[in-house]
Each structure stands twice: as structure tokens, then as C-alpha cells.
Amino acid sequence: MSSTDSALDEKTWAELREIAARYPEARSGLLPMLHLVQSVEGRVTPEGIEACAEVLGISAAEVNGVATFYTMYKRKPVGDYHVGVCTNTLCAVMGGDLIFERLKDHLDVGNDETTEDGKVTLEHIECNAACDYAPVMMVNWEFMDNQTPESAVQVVDDLRAGNEVHSTRGPRLCTWREAERVLAGFPDDRADEGPAAGPASLVGLKIARDNGWTAGGTYGSRESDKGETT
Amino acid sequence: MTDTLTPVLTNNWDAERAWTLASYEEHGGYAALDKAFAMAPDDVITAVKDSGLRGRGGAGFPTGMKWGFIPQDNPKPKYLVVNADESEPGTCKDIPLMMASPHTLVEGVIVSSYAIRAHTAFIYVRGEVLHVVRRLQRAVQEAYLAGHLGKNIHGSGYDLDLIVHTGAGAYICGEETALLEGLEGRRGQPRLRPPFPAVAGLYASPTVINNVESIASVPSIITNGAAWFAGMGTEKSNGYGIFSLSGHVANPGQYEAPLGITLRQLIDLAGGMREGHELKFWTPGGSSTPLLTPEHLDVPLDFESVGAAGSMLGTRALQLFDETTCVVRAVLRWTEFYKHESCGKCTPCREGTWWLTQTLAKLEKGEGSESDLDLLLDQCDNILGRSFCALGDGATSPISSSIQHFRDEYLAHLSHGGCPFDHAASTVFAPAGATA
Incomplete structure (x- = not known):
């Protein structure tokens, strides 16, 4: 596949300019602009870098320097589903290391590699701020909480088979390119899917409710609580 | 007597569709705006000072004092930047807050921006939390449509624009000056201070950078009063x-x-x-x-x-x-994290984290000798306090503290010729997972 196959279309150019225009200074748009490039190209391509540079009036080398600094930007094509297994200490200890090993074996890929069918890219990731749901796996940056090697295998098998998969406390999973478009600041229609909070997020609140414990005051109180607290 | 648990920020997380404007307003949300707009901006700062609120992002710097450092005679625009780059291993409070109740943060942004006289604010959220980004985008859109953001908010004459900015994967951007670099479209490398961001931050203009939880706490202080907040907690750690x-x-x-x-x-x-x-x-x-x-x-x-x-x-x-967890394994993994996330700007951190990883990895495998513990401490000594930001300092914490408390466990790796622990026993799916 030659790089000219993926020349950016007019819509993308217009959206790159639109992102830059959101900010008091255009260059602030570079991070979301690179997310947009990934959503269109499936990775950060030389054409994408040139386009960002042209829109912002900076050199391609400057854009390249940024694109190579941040780990979410990929130079190799990413599959439809980016599967990230947290192997930072807490998740690793709780089972993340075994989950990652099982997936490497099951998918027959190494770290940062994509399955032959182009469906799944596997990567070990750092702490994703969901430690109370360890071990955690992210699919296209959606939470898959409380995983086991077996549940992780089931998720990737379902993804490869084209079955609909939901985040454990979020929406239906979209593709990696669709996710990158949201990160570029172009919302999709899934904000209202999934719960407000997963079970672990609510454990302390439930204990407080059961014991009638409050902080007093009125802020953030439910209407039904107000009689008790004032 | 204060109750054992005091849900304020988490108090609406179990509400039906808590992330929506309708639900948030039904539970008293956005009531702090009119109360704040009736106050002079300096009085809002004073209220936050009096509450004793200290930064919830880790350092604990008094929030009101930070706001007071903004030079109001500086003719440049003032900016508020919310640090929503939650990435410190183990930290998982801001992400569920923004997922469940993004409007709590948006309301806090409006009151805080009013106090420091900013007309543009940013939420810098890490990119690896797609659904949180969605909820923030939606909340900001809803707040604009309801007149909580934009021009002449609530008829107060005060204008504010709020931009949700997604990062792209870099722990270092949780450091406030590296975050500003990321927000300016550059590699996330910390800046030398002074000048501090309060004087020359975003676009070299006066800038306040606060953690999500700090900003989200502000509406409750305005609504219930500084004394209510200060009445909780301990003498110097209020709330x-x-x-x-x-x-x-x-x-x-x-x-x-x-x-x-x-x-x-x-x-x-x-x-x-x-x-x-x-x-x-x-x-x-x-x-x-x-x-x-x-x-x-x-x-x-x-x-x-x-x-x-x-x-x-x-x-x-x-x-x-x-007790099933090997402390050496835990510390090695954290050290590999710091090595991976070091931005490369300062030599002691960039080179030092590589040295620490090599020395630790050898010990974890049962190779090396007892003198390697002294070598590790010496390496820590050459990193601590010698770089622009605290990433390098943080890298030394697990090492020096684990040697202090668990020196014998390091030595056991040497006498055992490797790790004496069964790692499968630590997993949540043990013992079934032990054969995985």
C-alpha cells in the first residue's frame, strides 16, 4: 500500500482547521489534530504530519517531535480494536501479568502487534485510573473491569467474531478509529450509554446511606436527603 | 461530630442518569453560580482561603492562596486549567467523578474562573478514558445551552468559554508545567520555575492549574460556607x-x-x-x-x-x-514505569531511572549482591532533588522505602536465587488462575 492511497480529503483538512480554531493559539490544537489524523488514517502518517504542520504554520519536524512523544500516537497501523492490558504494579499483581501472557499466546502476537486479520492490536499499558476494578483491560480506551484470563479471551474472541461488546461500565464498543475521532473533539452519540458509576465507585456511598452518614450542608444532597440534613 | 463518611462529591453518583444536566440541577447543581456572582471575585478567593482547601492533586498547596498569586494588574488574559490527567499509579478518583458527575467539575470551573477573572478555561483530560471524554464534552455542551457557560452567564455580565482538551498518553503531563506544554501543542516536558504559572503559565499569561477534585470541591464551599468545609478534617488538613x-x-x-x-x-x-x-x-x-x-x-x-x-x-x-505480594517485584514494576515515563529532559531522571531498573531487575532475579542495595540507595541519592520536576523524586520513593522496611526480602532473593514468591497466589482469581 503506497502512502498516496491515504491522501487526506477536504473534509479532514477542514476539520483540522476547525480544531485549531477552537483555541486562543492555534498550535494548542495539535494533540487533538493528531487524534483526528489517526481516526482517518489508522495511524499517524507522513501526510497527516505534513497537514498538521501546514495548518499550524510549523515545521513537519516539530509535529513529528510531538507525535513521537505521546504513547497514544501510533506509527504502525492499529487494528479495529486496541486492547490494552494494565501491567502496572497493582493490576499486574492482581492478575494483569497473567492476562497479558494469555492474550499474547491466544492471539499469537507480541506487545504492540496486530493479529493477522487486522482486528486486534495488543499492548501492555500503564495505570489507567481504575485500580479499584483491577485487573483492568482497556478496549479502545473503554473500561473492561475485573478481568480474568478467561474473560479477556472471551472479549477478544467476540471482537474478532464481530459480536457486539459493551464496556463493563460504559457503552457499546466502537472501533479504534471512531474512538480517535471522539478524542479529536467530534462527539458521537454514546455519552448517555452505560451507568453513571460502576459498583466499586459506589461502595463508600452505599455504606454512608446505610448508616445515615452525611456531610451536612445542602450541596450535592438529594432532594430526599435534605430534610435529614438541615 | 462529623460522620465517618461524608459524601459530597460522590453524593449524586447513584442518582438516575447522574451525568446529565437535568439530574444535576434536580440535586441542587449550579446553585453556587448565582451565590458566587453576587460576591466580589476577591471574596470568592477569600472564602476558598478560609475553607482551608488544599490541592487534591497530591501536593496539598492551599488552593485559595494559589488563586491569590494571580497578578490582577497584569493586562494579559488569565486562564484556569483543570488537571484531569489522572495517571499516578493507584489514583482513581477524578475519573469516576467526571464519568458520574461531570457537571460538578463544570460548575467548579465557572466559580473558580470567576474568582481569578479568567474568561477562558480548559479541562486537560487524559486521552485514555474515552467515555469520560464523552461525558465531559456532553456536559460542556449542555452547560452552554443552559446559559451556564458563554456570554453574560446568568445575566451577571461575566463571560466564560470552557474547552475540553484531550491528552495523548504521557504520565508526565500530570506535572503542571508539562501539562501546559501539552496544552500548547508541544512535547510534555516540565518548565523551569520560576516563573511560576501564576505569573507566566499558558501562553506566558497568568494561569491557575488545579486538580479536578480541588475545583469540584469549590461549589460546595460557596454553597455551604467556608466554615462548613473547615469544620471537617483535622487542624491543618481541612475538609x-x-x-x-x-x-x-x-x-x-x-x-x-x-x-x-x-x-x-x-x-x-x-x-x-x-x-x-x-x-x-x-x-x-x-x-x-x-x-x-x-x-x-x-x-x-x-x-x-x-x-x-x-x-x-x-x-x-x-x-x-x-503477604502474598513480593515487594521487590512491585517496586521493580513501578521503577520500570518511571523509566518509561521519564520525559528525558533532565539527565539524573532520564539516566537514573534506567540505572535503577537495571540494578533492581538483577536483584529480583536473585543475581548481584547485597552491595547492590547500597548502590540503589546511592543512585536514588543522585536523582532525588536534582531534576526540574518531581517524577525523578517519585521514582526513588518506592525503592528507598522498601529497602528501609523490607531489606530482608531483597536479601531473600539473593539467597533463594530468584523470587521466593508464588505470583499466582497474589491474583484475584487464585487459585484457579494459578494454572493459567
Whole structure:
């Protein structure tokens, strides 16, 4: 596949300019602009870098320097589903290391590699701020909480088979390119899917409710609580 | 007498569709705006100062004082930037807050921006949390449509624009000046201070950077008063905070309590450690805060007491590990993380984290000798305090504290010729997972 196959279309150019225009200074748009490039190209391509540079009036080398600094930007094509297994200490200890090993074996890929069918890219990731749901796996940056090697295998098998998969406390999973478009600041229609909070997020609140414990005051109180607290 | 748990920020998380404007307003949301707009901006700053609110992102700097550093005679625009780049290992409070109740943060942004006289604000959210980004985008859109953002908010004459900015994967961008670099479209490398961001921050203009939880706490202070907030917590660590329990505890999760609660109390609330096991070591505020042990179970979790115990309150990220966990393995993994995330700007951190990893990896495999422990401490000594930001300092914390508390366990790796622990026993799916 030659790089000219993926020349950016007019819509993308217009959206790159639109992102830059959101900010008091255009260059602030570079991070979301690179997310947009990934959503269109499936990775950060030389054409994408040139386009960002042209829109912002900076050199391609400057854009390249940024694109190579941040780990979410990929130079190799990413599959439809980016599967990230947290192997930072807490998740690793709780089972993340075994989950990652099982997936490497099951998918027959190494770290940062994509399955032959182009469906799944596997990567070990750092702490994703969901430690109370360890071990955690992210699919296209959606939470898959409380995983086991077996549940992780089931998720990737379902993804490869084209079955609909939901985040454990979020929406239906979209593709990696669709996710990158949201990160570029172009919302999709899934904000209202999934719960407000997963079970672990609510454990302390439930204990407080059961014991009638409050902080007093009125802020953030439910209407039904107000009689008790004032 | 303050209750054991004091849900404020978490109080609406169990509401139906808590993330929507309708639900938030039904529970009293956005009431702080009119109250704040009736006050002079300086009086809002004074209220936050009087409340005793200290930064919830780890450092604990007084929030109102930070706002007071903004030179109001500087003709440049003022900016508020919310640090929503939550990435410190173990820290998991801001992400559920923004997922469940993004409007709490948006309301805080409006009041805080009004106080410092900013007309443009940013939420810098890490990119790796797609659904949180969605909820923030939607909340900001709803707030504009409802007249909580934009021109002449609530008829006050005050204008504010709020931009949700997504990062792209870099722990270092949680450091406030590196975050500004990212927000300016550059590599996230910390800046030399001074000048501090209050004087020359975003676009070299006066800028306040605050953690999500700090800003989200502001509306409650305006609504209920500084004295209400200051009445919770301990003498110098006022108010409530979200305590995040993770690891080998029966019910990990979020527990919002007055500062000063102890880990013993929190573990009791969480149903104890997992059955048949006992606490071995823990972090009070993420991996960059020195490890503590069961002898510190009764230390009040406030800034002063945890400091006096030899660690830091940090982000109240309480990672709990039981006796099945190898401390050397845990520390090696954290060290590999710091090596991976070092931005490369300062030599002691860039080179030092590589040296630390090499030395530790050898010890973990049972190679090397006892003198390598002294080598590690010497390497830590050459990193600590010698770089622009605290990433390098943080990298030394788990190493020096684990050698202090668990020196024998390092030596056991040498005498055993490798790790003496069965790692499968530490997993949540043990023993079934042991054969995985």
C-alpha cells in the first residue's frame, strides 16, 4: 500500500482547521489534530504530519517531535480494536501479568502487534485510573473491569467474531478509529450509554446511606436527603 | 461530630442518569453560580482561603492562596486549567467523578474562573478514558445551552468559554508545567520555575492549574460556607476527600471521608483484607509516596500526619498489598514505569531511572549482591532533588522505602536465587488462575 492511497480529503483538512480554531493559539490544537489524523488514517502518517504542520504554520519536524512523544500516537497501523492490558504494579499483581501472557499466546502476537486479520492490536499499558476494578483491560480506551484470563479471551474472541461488546461500565464498543475521532473533539452519540458509576465507585456511598452518614450542608444532597440534613 | 463518611462529591453518583444536566440541577447543581456572582471575585478567593482547601492533586498547596498569586494588574488574559490527567499509579478518583458527575467539575470551573477573572478555561483530560471524554464534552455542551457557560452567564455580565482538551498518553503531563506544554501543542516536558504559572503559565499569561477534585470541591464551599468545609478534617488538613482503596481488600472502591480518617477505619469499612490474608505494605497516595506498613494503620490520613510517618498523603490512592505480594517485584514494576515515563529532559531522571531498573531487575532475579542495595540507595541519592520536576523524586520513593522496611526480602532473593514468591497466589482469581 503506497502512502498516496491515504491522501487526506477536504473534509479532514477542514476539520483540522476547525480544531485549531477552537483555541486562543492555534498550535494548542495539535494533540487533538493528531487524534483526528489517526481516526482517518489508522495511524499517524507522513501526510497527516505534513497537514498538521501546514495548518499550524510549523515545521513537519516539530509535529513529528510531538507525535513521537505521546504513547497514544501510533506509527504502525492499529487494528479495529486496541486492547490494552494494565501491567502496572497493582493490576499486574492482581492478575494483569497473567492476562497479558494469555492474550499474547491466544492471539499469537507480541506487545504492540496486530493479529493477522487486522482486528486486534495488543499492548501492555500503564495505570489507567481504575485500580479499584483491577485487573483492568482497556478496549479502545473503554473500561473492561475485573478481568480474568478467561474473560479477556472471551472479549477478544467476540471482537474478532464481530459480536457486539459493551464496556463493563460504559457503552457499546466502537472501533479504534471512531474512538480517535471522539478524542479529536467530534462527539458521537454514546455519552448517555452505560451507568453513571460502576459498583466499586459506589461502595463508600452505599455504606454512608446505610448508616445515615452525611456531610451536612445542602450541596450535592438529594432532594430526599435534605430534610435529614438541615 | 462529623460522620465517618461524608459524601459530597460522590453524593449524586447513584442518582438516575447522574451525568446529565437535568439530574444535576434536580440535586441542587449550579446553585453556587448565582451565590458566587453576587460576591466580589476577591471574596470568592477569600472564602476558598478560609475553607482551608488544599490541592487534591497530591501536593496539598492551599488552593485559595494559589488563586491569590494571580497578578490582577497584569493586562494579559488569565486562564484556569483543570488537571484531569489522572495517571499516578493507584489514583482513581477524578475519573469516576467526571464519568458520574461531570457537571460538578463544570460548575467548579465557572466559580473558580470567576474568582481569578479568567474568561477562558480548559479541562486537560487524559486521552485514555474515552467515555469520560464523552461525558465531559456532553456536559460542556449542555452547560452552554443552559446559559451556564458563554456570554453574560446568568445575566451577571461575566463571560466564560470552557474547552475540553484531550491528552495523548504521557504520565508526565500530570506535572503542571508539562501539562501546559501539552496544552500548547508541544512535547510534555516540565518548565523551569520560576516563573511560576501564576505569573507566566499558558501562553506566558497568568494561569491557575488545579486538580479536578480541588475545583469540584469549590461549589460546595460557596454553597455551604467556608466554615462548613473547615469544620471537617483535622487542624491543618481541612475538609473531605475521596479515598481510593485498591488491591487485596474485600471491597475496593471510593470512600469519601474527612481528612484524618485512618487506614484501619477504611479497611474496616471495606470489609477487611481479602479473606485469610493480612496487609503487608501500602501506598498512602500513589506509587510516588513512600511505602508504609501495618505499623502505620492508625496514622491519621492528613497532610501533616502522613508526612510525619515518613511518607506523603498524595492523592489518597491507597494501594493495599497482602503477604502474598513480593515487594521487590512491585517496586521493580513501578521503577520500570518511571523509566518509561521519564520525559528525558533532565539527565539524573532520564539516566537514573534506567540505572535503577537495571540494578533492581538483577536483584529480583536473585543475581548481584547485597552491595547492590547500597548502590540503589546511592543512585536514588543522585536523582532525588536534582531534576526540574518531581517524577525523578517519585521514582526513588518506592525503592528507598522498601529497602528501609523490607531489606530482608531483597536479601531473600539473593539467597533463594530468584523470587521466593508464588505470583499466582497474589491474583484475584487464585487459585484457579494459578494454572493459567
